[in-house]
Amino acid sequence: MINLKKYIAALSITAVIFGTAIYVSNLFGQKKLEDVHAIENRVALDILSSETQFMLLEETSCKDIGPGFLSKELGSIGERLTYAENQTELNTNDLEYLKRSYFLLEIKDYLLMKRLTEKCGIKPTFILYFYSTKDVCEDCERMGYVLTALRNKYPDLRVYSFDYNFDVGAIDTLVSIYKVRPELPALIINGLSYYGFHSVEELESTVPALKELARRARVAERATTSVKTLD
Amino acid sequence: MAEIQTLILYCLLFITLFFEVFLLITYFEVREELDFESKHVGKHIKWFPTVTIIVPCFNEERTVEKTIRSLLDLDYPKEKLSIIIVDDGSTDETLSRFVQFAKHPQIAVLSKENGGKHTALNFALERIESDLVGCLDADSFVNADALRKMVPFFNDVGIMAVTPSIKVHSPKSILQHIQKIEYSWGIFLRRMLSSLGALYVTPGPFSIFRTRVFRELGGYRHAHHTEDLEMALRLQKHHYKIVNSHGAHVYTVTPLRFSALFKQRVRWTYGFLNNVIDYRELFFNRKYGHIGLFILPIATSSIFSTLYIAGRTVWNNFFSISSMLTKLQIVGWNWNPPSLDWFFINTSVVSFLALSAIILTLVILSLAIRLTEGKFTITRGIFYYLAIYIFIVPLWLIRAVFSTVFRRQISWK
Numbered sequence: 001m002i003n004l005k006k007y008i009a010a011l012s013i014t015a016v017i018f019g020t021a022i023y024v025s026n027l028f029g030q031k032k033l034e035d036v037h038a039i040e041n042r043v044a045l046d047i048l049s050s051e052t053q054f055m056l057l058e059e060t061s062c063k064d065i066g067p068g069f070l071s072k073e074l075g076s077i078g079e080r081l082t083y084a085e086n087q088t089e090l091n092t093n094d095l096e097y098l099k100r101s102y103f104l105l106e107i108k109d110y111l112l113m114k115r116l117t118e119k120c121g122i123k124p125t126f127i128l129y130f131y132s133t134k135d136v137c138e139d140c141e142r143m144g145y146v147l148t149a150l151r152n153k154y155p156d157l158r159v160y161s162f163d164y165n166f167d168v169g170a171i172d173t174l175v176s177i178y179k180v181r182p183e184l185p186a187l188i189i190n191g192l193s194y195y196g197f198h199s200v201e202e203l204e205s206t207v208p209a210l211k212e213l214a215r216r217a218r219v220a221e222r223a224t225t226s227v228k229t230l231d
Numbered sequence: 232m233a234e235i236q237t238l239i240l241y242c243l244l245f246i247t248l249f250f251e252v253f254l255l256i257t258y259f260e261v262r263e264e265l266d267f268e269s270k271h272v273g274k275h276i277k278w279f280p281t282v283t284i285i286v287p288c289f290n291e292e293r294t295v296e297k298t299i300r301s302l303l304d305l306d307y308p309k310e311k312l313s314i315i316i317v318d319d320g321s322t323d324e325t326l327s328r329f330v331q332f333a334k335h336p337q338i339a340v341l342s343k344e345n346g347g348k349h350t351a352l353n354f355a356l357e358r359i360e361s362d363l364v365g366c367l368d369a370d371s372f373v374n375a376d377a378l379r380k381m382v383p384f385f386n387d388v389g390i391m392a393v394t395p396s397i398k399v400h401s402p403k404s405i406l407q408h409i410q411k412i413e414y415s416w417g418i419f420l421r422r423m424l425s426s427l428g429a430l431y432v433t434p435g436p437f438s439i440f441r442t443r444v445f446r447e448l449g450g451y452r453h454a455h456h457t458e459d460l461e462m463a464l465r466l467q468k469h470h471y472k473i474v475n476s477h478g479a480h481v482y483t484v485t486p487l488r489f490s491a492l493f494k495q496r497v498r499w500t501y502g503f504l505n506n507v508i509d510y511r512e513l514f515f516n517r518k519y520g521h522i523g524l525f526i527l528p529i530a531t532s533s534i535f536s537t538l539y540i541a542g543r544t545v546w547n548n549f550f551s552i553s554s555m556l557t558k559l560q561i562v563g564w565n566w567n568p569p570s571l572d573w574f575f576i577n578t579s580v581v582s583f584l585a586l587s588a589i590i591l592t593l594v595i596l597s598l599a600i601r602l603t604e605g606k607f608t609i610t611r612g613i614f615y616y617l618a619i620y621i622f623i624v625p626l627w628l629i630r631a632v633f634s635t636v637f638r639r640q641i642s643w644k
Contacts, residue, residue, distance in 0.1 A: 002517065002520055002521060002524060006253065006256055006257070006260075007253075007525075009256055010249055010252045010253040010256055011249065013252045013256075014245060014248045014249040014252050017248055017252075017584070017587050018245060018248070018584065020583075021580050021583035021584045021587060022580050024578075024583055025578055025579055025580040025582075025583055028578035029578065032574055032578070035574055080574055083574070083575055087577075087578075087579060141554070141557070142557060142561050145557070145558045145561045145562050146561060146562060148562075149561075149562040199561065200561075200562060
């Protein structure tokens with residue numbers, strides 16, 4: 001004799017466990033998106049602050065620019081969005097919106113950086129990196145590792161990454177300004193284009209801006225070693 | 232494609248959770264019954280039916296003597312208990328081990344050409360006239376009170392077979408410690424299946440039957456090297472009731488090394504798959520109760536779900552390792568400690584469901600150990616079981632499924 005009540009009870013409890021798992025997961029997913037959104041708001045505010053400072057520069061000198069002039073949190077958003085993209089439970093529309101905001105913030109930060117370098121004579125240390133998520137791009141994954149390694153090695157280096165096929169007008173404008181061909185991955189460093197995969201060593205030896213960064217790093221390292229020896 | 236894979240995973244997790252919840256509900260239903268059995272069954276027995284235990288032997292020189300001694304030490308009236316030892320054409324010193332028992336009033340020794348365990352059992356069954364008959368593999372030993380704890384179940388005229396709880400004899404190697412925990416799980420599962428009337432195996436070590444079962448349903452069959460599984464399914468098909476006595480303990484010598492364990496488990500899984508194919512009319516058939524409607528389908532599906540999850544895990548890890556190697560090749564060894572930021576903790580639905588399934592598994596495991604050992608204690612076997620068992624099970628499942636699909640024969644030992 002089959003006790004159907006037991007099956008119904010087990011089914012109900014299992015359904016409750018399932019429902020709770022879905023609810024809690026959605027809750028966390030929502031919190032994660034809010035987290036990214038909050039950082040984006042902070043970055044937007046940072047950029048607004050920097051722009052205001054920059055406008056004030058017209059009346060003052062470059063010396064007044066402090067170390068916190070540019071937002072440090074752009075990288076953090078990038079890492080979070082990359083992770084979130086692999087989480088299937090997150091709302092795709094929300095994620096698309098956050099990505100769009102992120103790319104626009106990157107462009108604004110880049111423009112500000114460019115104006116700053118022109119005005120104050122700072123040597124540019126930024127890279128525009130175009131990748132693709134639409135098609136299979138093994139070199140893009142490999143290039144990502146190289147750029148992360150470079151950013152870890154040179155904290156002053158600012159890498160702006162853009163999804164080549166993402167539907168944002170500003171990215172299309174960047175692509176047309178720098179005439180970026182759809183041969184990804186592509187790097188724009190000081191107006192020069194580099195296509196395909198390049199290792200850390202290749203970039204350090206061929207790209208003038210990175211050569212300079214590497215030289216400065218060596219000088220700083222030597223200085224630290226001499227101080228230690230004197231001690 | 233990814234959506235289909237996620238959907239399959241959701242379904243498998245739902246079935247797993249449902250089964251675990253179902254087992255726990257059953258446990259809470261029969262908890263008082265278990266306590267009663269532990270305290271009272273086996274005491275103040277008024278009726279002692281005559282019992283014959285058959286010991287089939289094939290090259291069991293190392294353990295058979297101890298097996299017979301454990302039977303002679305059973306706390307049961309001597310005149311009611313007889314033992315038939317069947318030598319199934321052993322090629323080692325097994326036969327010489329019987330000399331000392333040749334004139335024992337309770338023991339009869341038979342010898343025949345080798346033909347497999349089922350032929351040895353049937354050879355003895357032809358000569359049996361007792362009320363009850365049991366089998367004890369020659370690598371197993373019974374607790375003195377085992378028979379006393381099983382016999383009272385036959386007061387219910389509807390019960391045709393009683394199975395014991397099988398424990399691991401003196402575990403030494405890591406694999407044997409793992410099997411000890413696995414057998415505890417098995418004891419719990421069989422006791423729950425007994426309450427559901429859904430036992431699908433009457434194990435070789437010391438399952439006791441009414442003798443008329445064999446007269447009515449016939450003797451043992453080859454049954455893809457798992458005659459004990461086929462016999463239980465045959466009983467279920469004929470609506471003969473099988474119950475489990477969790478207090479009747481039998482100890483068995485388990486494989487020491489992986490190769491022996493692998494062979495044994497391939498045989499068990501292969502036997503299960505092929506016997507359920509032979510008895511497929513039981514599937515989803517309400518006429519056969521829980522065993523047809525739920526237990527056999529879920530036991531069969533668990534083999535494939537384990538293989539699917541194992542395959543998916545291997546595939547995912549292959550990509551992770553491949554990415555790590557690519558990174559290593561490109562930027563060298565550049566280890567960064569894992570981020571402690573909560574954002575990077577996996578909070579997917581599958582993670583929460585898997586966590587729920589793991590928690591329920593641990594709860595059931597603790598109840599199983601308590602049922603087997605009397606109390607729950609944390610042992611190294613639990614760690615070995617949790618850390619190693621899940622990685623080795625898919626190996627024999629793959630082999631057994633492969634042999635079933637491509638109709639490859641498997642060996643007994």
